[in-house]
Amino acid sequence: MWSIDNLQEIWQLAARLHNGQKYGGQKKGEQVEYLNHIGSVTFEILNAVNKEKSMNADLAIKCAILHDSIEDTEQSFEGLKELFGIEVANGVMALTKNKKLVSKEKMILDSLNRIKEQPKEIWAVKMADRICNLYALPFYWNKERKIEYQKEAKLIHKELKEGNKYLAERLERKINDYAKYF
8 A cells, every 4th residue: 555655755756856857848939847747647547546456556656756767867776776665666667768779669669578577557657658648749749750659659558558458548549649640
């Protein structure tokens, strides 16, 4: 069972780690606080936990809040392991792209393979992450980038759909709705 006090501590850490980070919004020049994305992924996971009671909510919620902490901040695997244990650190590490690989395609395939070695809750976080990334696109993406992103989303769905029925169905709907952007 998860503790609200523990989650508040994790949220505060995520807020400090991602402080000042922004991403492009839907309108030209719009910048959105990155913590908005972290919250959106966490909300998707909270909803999934309500739909599928067999989920390890504690693991899923912690990894949702921390999912970009190694990839996008100075947070280390060892630091997460010390703070939250090996299961959370391994989950976040699997969700982290290996930037030493030469192409986006190799990065996504590598990450998906590592995710599939983790508990299904990590699969759910990856699907929730992509669902959130399909809400609205940055204003500066061209048609080619949008098509490539949809292709990646389809791959994520194909590889991880067995991890969480509710999120798989939600991701599939988002992928289908995504066509409105091109």
